Amino acid sequence: MRTIAGRLVRDVERKLGTMVDGYRNELDLYKRVLAQKKKDKNKVYSLHEVDVQCISKGKEHKLYEFGNKVSITRTGSGVIVGALSFRNEFDGHTLDKAIEQVEKLTERKPRNGICDRGYRGRSKVRDTLIHIPKSFSKALSTYRKNKERKYFRKRAGIEPVIGHLKEDHRLSCNYYKGITGDEINVMLAAAGFNFKRMMNKWKSSFWLFLEKIIVFLNRQLHPIRGGEILQTREKWAF
Template structure:
């Protein structure tokens, strides 16, 4: 059911956020800059008019999502901190202090799934608008990175052990007959698989791997015989058979049972040869605002340009004139009205001025690398905990929006500190003149 409208014109008799909070605090300023009515108008049709219990206020849920990625905390932590932080409460629309938690942490999951990728894009669009004229730059820089999924490093032995545990769980839940529990054998195989890199243990570990795969296949076939046709476990069993059938050179391999869409991506890093997740594309203006963030599977970088630039036009309502990319985007020189600039050996007919101008432009493009690093470490892009392909895209867009909000917060902080320093300098000069006048008289 749609949320009830909060009454904001009734002030508390003894305590009110508007009168007591520091109005120069960045979260106080940000709360008054965001157009909250945009989210309420867009998300209200997603709720039923008369069925179910009244939902939580839309501003509260959107504010919690923003705070989570701005402050780099989990769903549980942001809900817990909300009841302790009065600036969080004012940011989410409260007018007086509330001691109780705002909602259950699981409600944030349902809200994200309710609004979907389009709703999350609306948050990114609002973060671009907050940055004002800085977001109206016609020159953009585009780069891709890997968003790693929250899975363990995949090996065949790990996947086969998980298949065995899942099959045993299904047999227990459905009370199916089991020919053998394999408890003692599995323990012996786990011991044999340890220290596999030692020369004396390699053969023994390989034999244990083969035996583990045999047991996993045996349990899957046994479940297929005992379960009725077209049971609710059929999709799981098909996935297990796909994992058992895949080999070293197979394409579209499954690397995780609970996240089968995960891709193995190699970006040529010396310290991390393979990363398991999905590809994320970011568009940054020369002024430092992220105006585009989109998720892909494992496409070639050049094929990500067109959908990325379409998203930029959708969010900023204008097409960039020039886009600077690295050599990984070979093959595209222009997309629509956007010219794609790529570093290459300059032609002989170019003047010295033109060469220096191009060189400076591509040096400026390198500034997107540390920006992506900040998004990863500060705004939860380093490891994605959201489920499925939709969760991949939601995490990317929310991380980009949080970066834009944090950029404005840092800007307001620096301007306030500059004002504070100038006031201190004026006070010191006044004090100095007072001392001089006293000594003269």
Template sequence: MLPRPKDTLQSSLFFDLRSTLNHRHPLFQLANKIDWAMFEREFSPLYSPDKGVEAKPIRLMVGLLILKHIRNVSDESVVEQWSENVYYQYFCGGTEFVAAQPIDASSLVHFRHRIGEAGFELILAESIRVNDDVDFDKPQVVFVDTTVQEKNITYPTDAKLHKKIVENCRGIAAKSGVTLRQSYARVVKALNRDIRFNKKQSKAARRKLKCIAGRLVRELDRELPLESLHREQIDLYKRVLSQTKDSKNKVYSLHEPSVCCISKGKEHEKWEFGNKVSVAYNEDGLIVGALSFRNEYDGHTLLPAIEQVVRLNHRPIKIVPCDRGYKGVSQVLGIPVLIPSNGKGCKSEYERKKLKKLFAQRAGIEPINGHLKSDHRMGRNFYKGIFGDNINSMLAAAAFNFKRAMNVLLDYILRWISQLFEQNISIKPQN
């Protein structure tokens, strides 16, 4: 049921957060800059007006999602820290300190699915708007690059997948009441030992493990009825057992079958397992777009990425500098796309220096990608499925922008304090 509106301006008789906290704290100021009424207005139609238990306040749920990615913590941790941090509680709309946890951590999962990808685009658009030190009327230069968002899976091998299939088949048989002719528990244990420690027998042990997995899958396929809830899993196991080294669209994880294998090109780490993310930022260091893809060619991701930038910013785009991975694309939506050339052509020395400076500025997106991965939970995506890939990239970009706004506010406060201190020194009477 839709949560009832509460008067957040009414002061508490015992402990009022607004009058007690430091008003110069960046999190306090950011809470006053975000348009929470917009989230209330956009997300209220997603709730039933009169059915069910009264839901938690929308500001609380949105605030917890933002804090989670700003502080780089899990659902459980952000809920626990909320009960200990008065600035978290004020940020989420609290008026007085509450020592108990506001919600169960699983409620954030349901809320993410409730608002959908469109809701996370609203959060990303709001993170752009709160950075009011940027001139939004001036045409912007948008730099676009792609990076890989790794999924929370182990390094995939055929032996791992086959072992997992055997374990899952036993679980399916136990749930469905099917009695297997043989469980292969002792045999699989010995095979795993040979795969790990016996180099001479490891190849034969891997073949034997695959054979056992195929037997169990075929037996369940015969015994389970056609309308069984486990049919989709059985089909996935068949697909894993039939794939070879050169197969396309391979399955690398049973619980995340949509994971792609993306070549990294580095000697220490040749492959990454996840999905591709297109990140767009402007010359002010503000991320203006973040969109998730599977493993498309970079040039094919440019049109949807620029369409998202136009949709979220409503600000004219002057040019779009990219790297050589976007070769073959000269313009998108009528906007020129600049790609580094090999130095040939009839450009003047002035134009060459200007382009060189522009592409050097484009390289500044690399540390931004690093901050998204190390500071805002894009380095390892814990969300489920393709929907989780899409929302994790937008939440990481929104957290980066909110953190930028907090740093701008903190720098402004420090400058103001230093100027005030210098003025006090200058007017101090001398003995």
């Protein structure tokens, strides 16, 4: 296949003649793909998106994924306050930029950050303490152990958030071009998640307000008589 593709590229280059300069970038890309070896670095995995990375997952059912890394930061209440796109850096090296973004957006310095074991090696970034799941020391008190477990349970809560970002807000498939497109897609997905969360809260508040109006109207239409409250039940198909 490599031999056939090489012949086609050379044939196209020869037949283009004087127009070859207009297609120089495409031809150079094809030659780069044909020349790359199995163990080369910075390989091209996609002709239409040359910035795609091969990311090792370390899972038996999914050894590799193709795309780029994304860092998501959320508060304990579930609001996303940080979303950044990276190439294929070590997870621990992304903490500085992630915390910097959180400080810029919230104008506050986070005191604690809970991460998974992929971030091991960093115990403090800027003014933020990094907590990573690990075996407890026997010297720790029961109170401290319970507090650490509570931190780690909160961290696990970001997994369904990432799932919703992928399935509901198009984080799993990016249609924007280049590295800049990756960054735009991540920010739009995070913004969409926060907007949807806010609208759901508004919706619940609206139904509560509507229920109060219905109760008020019922009291006006069916006033209390002889010390007895007349109860009416209305069924609403919401």
